[in-house]
Amino acid sequence: MARSYGHVPGFVSERTRHDETTVVVERERLAEVARFLRDEEGFEFLSDVVAADYLGWGGSGVAGYWGDASGRDLNRPGSWGLAELPEPKPKRFSVSYHLLALAKGAPRLRLQVWCDDGEPVPSVVAVWPTADWHEREQFDLMGIPFEGHPNLVRILTPEDWEGHPLRKDYPIGGEPVRFSEAE
């Protein structure tokens, strides 16, 4: 099971938890790493690209954000303190690439890079064409700018949508509705 990926270009760290190996690499060298993993390690199938926002990670309160400017309110119903603080994250956003090799046992690998707001992540569309829509979705909902993507436009929300809904500082509820009294 344990297979080492220390030889991957731009290698930063590696850990295996829940039988899943996560390899963190330098953001700038992602395209090179992707090509290496596809051609040398046999990960020819890109299953998924997903970004996560860790704003407020480990802060007081719970997972899920109530969305007011003052932060989390412990007195709101359903808000409970954490028993122990989760370990800190290096930057605000993680972008994970779930790779799969079409071989016996379906070996999988999570390739991960970290970035702050506005920092570009190299696009892997040239390596795995399927990344096209995945990257557009993460750009749309999480606001990750993928550098070198041939067509980086919104995909799920309308073209004139403001903000990136899956970010933790994006409030829930209250989006403008046409022809309502609030307009």
Add this chain to the structure above:
Amino acid sequence: MTASPTTPAFPARGAAQAQRASTGPPIYEGTRIPSPIPTILQVPDELRATDDILTVNFGPNHPSTHGVLRLVVDLDGERVVGVRAVIGYLHTGFEKSMEQKSYWKAITYPERIDYLSFQQNELVFVLAIEKLLGLETPPKAIWMRTLLAELARIHSHLVWLGTAGLELGAISMFWYCFRERDLILDLFELVGGVRMHTRYFQAGGLAEDVPTGFAEQCRKLVDVMSKRVDEYEALFDRNQIFLERTKGIGLLSARDAIALGQSGPMLRASGVDWDLRKAQPYLAYPQLDFDVPVYDEGDVYARYKVHMDEMRQSARIVRQCLDGMPEGPWIADDRKVVLPPRAELHTSMESLIHHFKLVTEGYRVPEGEVYVTIESSRGEMGCYLVSDGGPKPWRVHFRAPSFVALEATAACLTDALIADMIAVAASLDPVMGEVDR
């Protein structure tokens, strides 16, 4: 429809369908994925300059788009020279909503993502929770989950077959498929009390025991199912109109299918022998005997054949699950995660406290991130779950197989005619709820 009801015997097909249907030459040379944008077929400039290009908006409100898919198609006469899929009309923010709910409340959301194979979506989310919790599931729950996942596959394929047939003018197929679909919904009603979105899977097992009479009623369905699939095939396989509209249409080679991330029936119709139920054993699949249908043609007809064979195989699996269903508890005995039995609440203070804490706060899931995949009706269904140690998910993301399938629209529609577009879009089997989430 040219089906003749007088045809006496349907071709008797054995259970073994694993042998490949053809070993002809590769369907096309090189790659057909457009460049540089893999998902958009762009009109060449010289063709655009002729002023003969007609741009047609197909959808989002069109009966043949399986919901709200919109295709912007550039036509040169009847030939498709450019195509762009526009999605998002059904985006409902499931992932954002789930972050606001405790885990046991969030289980109701994934079912509504893919509203044709809801049990499988529920399953992938519950498996992700269990993986983070390190929770063991009793054998009876594992077998029942396998059974329901396969029933959901038959259900989803039936709806696909009925609607895809409808779009090609075969209206009788729709009635037949929905007749069997109703039997499956009856079974779902028996286990969960509702016909769709049953929310029968809990973290740790099942919400309730398998109801009495389920096995008998399910066996009745299984007994007729494979014969019914033969009937469907008899309707289509000798129908000249259907054959001409599906054979050699919407080609996708194995290499392009992998590069475009295709999975499930799409991949197996392009000649790749890949099924997570075999390659990455989960639930009770390692103990079950079934075949994976693979076809090499990579066209709409091959996708149709894969769906048909999968229905037969699923019926086989359901029968084995009924035979092999072990006795015992249906949910894990972990009082920090699983609701205590109702009767205990009247006598045990401890149970009452557990019940109160679970219902108001929910259970806490240890910090970590997992990515769990299963073979859903449409292919690789993935769930990425991040927990910060609290009772609500920090981040949930679903890898939707039909979202990825729609990425192949441009490659499949290269050199196609406008009339083929309907058949090709149907063969990708998109469920827009899942595409837009």
